[in-house]
Amino acid sequence: MIDLLDLAAELVDVPSESHQETALADLFESRLHSASHLAVHRLGDNVVARSEQGREHRIVIAGHLDTVPANNNQGARIEGDRLYGLGACDMKGGLAAQLATALAVNESAVDVTYVFYSCEEVAAQHNGLKQLFDLRPELVVGDVALLGEPTSATIEAGCQGTLRVKAVYKGERAHTARPWKGLNAIHRLGRVLESLNSYEGRRPVVDGCEYREAMQAVYVEGGVAGNVVPDEATLTVNLRYAPDRSPEEAQSHVAEQLQPYDELIIDDHAQGAMPALGHPLLRTLITRNELEVRAKLGWTDVARFAEHGIPASNFGAGDASIAHTRNEFVERHEIELVHSALLDLLTTGVD
Amino acid sequence: MIDLLDLAAELVDVPSESHQETALADLFESRLHSASHLAVHRLGDNVVARSEQGREHRIVIAGHLDTVPANNNQGARIEGDRLYGLGACDMKGGLAAQLATALAVNESAVDVTYVFYSCEEVAAQHNGLKQLFDLRPELVVGDVALLGEPTSATIEAGCQGTLRVKAVYKGERAHTARPWKGLNAIHRLGRVLESLNSYEGRRPVVDGCEYREAMQAVYVEGGVAGNVVPDEATLTVNLRYAPDRSPEEAQSHVAEQLQPYDELIIDDHAQGAMPALGHPLLRTLITRNELEVRAKLGWTDVARFAEHGIPASNFGAGDASIAHTRNEFVERHEIELVHSALLDLLTTGVD
Structure with a gap:
């Protein structure tokens, strides 16, 4: 089985400051092509991969490819079970969990849409998810969305x-x-x-x-x-x-x-987004993995999904309070927890 | 006898924005040379003219030659007994009263020092009076000083x-x-x-x-x-x-x-300056002309004299509240009042 910390390190080693995500988008596009159940779409440096299995529910699993500007912290460095480097926490740890999930599943109990997008760390007009909603909304709709922003593998619900x-x-x-x-x-x-x-x-x-x-x-x-x-x-x-x-x-x-x-x-x-924890997919994810649930105080792209009528939560690896700091890092066990919870939800479906 | 409003208009017609007072300083220097009782000194664009009659008291009569920058109001315009134009109020009306006094007196009851200086309207480091105190203090000392800033021909005493x-x-x-x-x-x-x-x-x-x-x-x-x-x-x-x-x-x-x-x-x-109205020269000036006395709330070069131990007051033509405005003006009667009071003090001396 794939080593998730190594995968996250590989992603950190592909620089992807905002507006310069092409190499990382290429990597995601080519890996996702190898997953036979997914149809892959590319729009600029945004990569969307969708299953079409006619299931009752569709979950959107989304993460941004870009990082804030480097601060003498480029390149991955693993120390024990901890990965350091630009973007490790925000959010290449979460991306590794999501990408590994896409590659591990062949047939899923719920339909799934992966959205890996550009320019989340800069002004809203450049936001890749916004572009997708504006230009190809049919690619990104779903019943519920999970955004891989760092939440220390808890559910941070809605946003202010x-x-x-x-x-x-x-x-x-x-x-x-x-x-x-x-x-x-x-x-x-x-x-x-x-x-x-x-x-x-x-x-x-x-x-x-x-x-x-x-x-x-x-x-x-x-x-x-x-x-x-x-x-x-x-x-x-x-x-x-x-x-x-x-x-x-x-x-x-x-x-x-x-x-x-x-x-x-x-x-x-x-505007903010309601937590919408009542949705069966979210409820299943939380209950089956005994996830801690907190309110999200900051604003995230969760609100963009909510604006389009899609309940969403943040669920990712890494501690948000060290995001954007020079010494950001992510822990192996959080990536693995997010990965296994996603895998379980996709393969087992709603309780 | 010289028409004081015409003289003020002549001064307004010689542009003298701060740092560009040479032409006006030249005019003052040449006119003062014609007053036989005065020894004329020039330092940059500062002109000092002193009598040396060995009197008990010496009064310093001072005014700045410069104006604030033009605001489409260059050049003199006389309407009835009122003179408009850049610097009319601040302080070419006062300068006219002072210059005319210098030219009208041949022998005075008190010694007198006229100080016409540059760069009062800009940062203190350029101030001509400061230069004189720094470089030629013996030229500008006296028992008491009158500064011709606009005071509507009242005495504005000391300064805050x-x-x-x-x-x-x-x-x-x-x-x-x-x-x-x-x-x-x-x-x-x-x-x-x-x-x-x-x-x-x-x-x-x-x-x-x-x-x-x-x-x-x-x-x-x-x-x-x-x-x-x-x-x-x-x-x-x-x-x-x-x-x-x-x-x-x-x-x-x-x-x-x-x-x-x-x-x-x-x-x-x-720092400010005490009113020092107790000095015999000031007391005489006020009493004999029944001048109104007010406190000076703004800061003026009066404080510079005070700093050097010379009691000083503001006494000039023009309304301070319209100084630096585009439509500044000065009234004939105020110039004449200042002129006659100065003339009287110099010729009659202390009561």
């Missing part, structure tokens, strides 16, 4: 939404020797920042998962000259909100917190 | 100090989806800005003049990325303080207001 808003506060210029002739726009931020400072995010429990909302100032800017009362200040905040809150509710919640602004600009908004 | 300080607030980075793992440096500004917002400046009365202190945020900056809890924010504030407060007291006052900062950087500090 993220809303970034820029609020503009106006004032009136004056000389700082006579400030009472003007209105200081920077001073107007005081009350807003005080209220952000004491903001207590909701912690709703949805489908058994506790989410935790947060609102944080991420940028502040203002000032005209060293002797001028400033007439404008801007504050950018990022709200992370639980999936039981609608995007519209999120916007009005932020707007209320930032009162009394003069102008409000939506910088970025990606 | 100005202190600009940059405070740095530290935090700890974290992902905005898990902000409790970090510390938001921007949020830390909330309490400080709230306290600046409610800051009530002291209004001490010194020598009969009411000063009015003020503390204003002039710059704010912070932020790392749209999804990162920021680990640093900086706030720059400008304190304008009355001359009864020492520079050291000013610094500790600001430091106290900006608590709890992590670092404090003095950007700029120029």
Whole structure:
């Protein structure tokens, strides 16, 4: 049987920073061609492989091929049962588990679609999964999706939404020797920042998962000259909100917190995804492997599936808290756990 | 007799933006040479003219030759008794009153030093009066000084100090989806800005003049990325303080207001000047002309004289609140009032 840590190391040794995934996509494409039950499609550096066995359910197993930029950590290095190197944690460990599953199964109890895509680590407009949904949606639909982002081999369910808003506060210029002739726009931020400072995010429990909302100032800017009362200040905040809150509710919640602004600009908004743990495929996966289930606080492409009506969860190897760090690594037992759980689900099907 | 508004118009028609005062300095130098009681000195674009009559008192009458940059308002335009054009208010009206005084007096009851200098409207290191104090202090000393900055022909006494300080607030980075793992440096500004917002400046009365202190945020900056809890924010504030407060007291006052900062950087500090209205020359000028006396809230070169132990006041034509505006102007009667008061002081001497 294939050694999963060696396979992950092989994947780490094929550099695939965002926008440069061609070599790794080639590797996936050629390996998947050897799996006779899968029809392989290629769109740019995205590779899709689908079984067509007419089963009742179809599961989508997805992972991104790209890594963040290198930080003097290129190339695989195995120490005992641990693999170091750029992308080891995020997410070549998970990719190894997924690819090995595709190659190990000949006939499955549920239909399966593997989606290996490019440019997850960069701005959303480049995202390979987005491209597929835009251009070839029929290739990526399914009943439920599992995304191989690092979750330490637990199920991280759904994801929170993220809303970034820029609020503009106006004032009136004056000389700082006579400030009472003007209105200081920077001073107007005081009350807003005080209220952000004491903001207590909701912690709703949805489908058994506790989410935790947060609102944080991420940028502040203002000032005209060293002797001028400033007439404008801007504050950018990022709200992370639980999936039981609608995007519209999120916007009005932020707007209320930032009162009394003069102008409000939506910088970025990606809604969250409900955990949807009730789906039989997810329930089976969790129960049969006694997987720990947690709420996903960050935003992931899970939300992109949810947006298209496909319940999804994160399930991958590696500790998310060391993703994007120079010394990221992944443990053999997590890759093996993810692999065996996927294999079991595909071969045994729904309970 | 010379028409003072025409003389001011002539001065406006010689462009003299900062660093380009040569033509105007030439004009002053040649006119002053015609006043037989004055010895004329030139240092760069600074012109000094001194009487040497061995009088008990010496008064320094000073004005800057430069203007702020043009704003489509070059050239003189007289409408009735009002002169428009770049520098009309700040301070060619005052210069006309001073130059005409120099040319009208042959023998004076007090010795007099005229100082016409460059680069007052730009950074302090270029200031012509500073150059003179640094290089030829013997040329510019005196018992008392009058600066021709626009004061609407009132006496604006002393000046407030100005202190600009940059405070740095530290935090700890974290992902905005898990902000409790970090510390938001921007949020830390909330309490400080709230306290600046409610800051009530002291209004001490010194020598009969009411000063009015003020503390204003002039710059704010912070932020790392749209999804990162920021680990640093900086706030720059400008304190304008009355001359009864020492520079050291000013610094500790600001430091106290900006608590709890992590670092404090003095950007700029120029101390104020006491009104010193008790000097016989100033008292005579005020009493004999029934001049209104006010505190000077802004910082002017008066403080530079004070720093060298020379009591000084602002006394010039033009309304300071329209200085540096495109439509600045000066009124004939103010130029004439300043001129006649100076002439009277020089010819009649101390009461």
